[in-house]
Amino acid sequence: MYANLTVVDHPLIQHKLTILRDKNTSTAQFRQVLREVAVILGCEVTKDLTLGKIDIETPLEKISAPYLExxxxCFVSILRAGNGLLDGLLDLIPSARVGHVGIQRDHETLEAHRYYFKTPDKLDERLVIVVDPMLATGNTAIDAVNELKKAGAIKIKFLCLVAAPEGVEKLSKAHPDVPIITAALDRKLNDVGYILPGLGDAGDRIYGTKG
Structure with a gap:
């Protein structure tokens, strides 16, 4: 399908994704379930982290045990909806560094407009995981990755909850070196750039706001 796309079809993720899609799910439940899904997705997106060895002593003996080296x-959240995934990822890896990219989509042109960019230093020495619940048109993701590469990032992954084929294709073409990890590849975009069947506006559903 797409060489750089991974769809995580774990049963727990698919069950929780159904809850997130349901329009009757409350703001509080949506926020909590998204955080839970982020933890499971975090295990997938970090499964190739480099391990070293460290000598420790268990209650019974000394061993050489694996540790992250x-x-x-660095997690980079695309504001504002990315923070809904970020919370769960930090539950999993609380020592991770965090960056933020503020990008707003023009609802008429569907183009991305950046208004904020702040990341940790030495991005060239870090795995950088960009997080945003939705990969729709791909414009926001491409802009974020463009800026991260300008800032020195070399190894980048993109993590989302739901992706549209149009967004995957566009991001893959612009940045074929960036793996895309998602819980679902949905059918298509509608005429105003929303994913179908999707789950609506993730930011509005996380924070209880309207468009």
């Missing part, structure tokens, strides 16, 4: 990885 190298610079702390």
């Amino acid at each position: 190298g610079k702390k990885l």
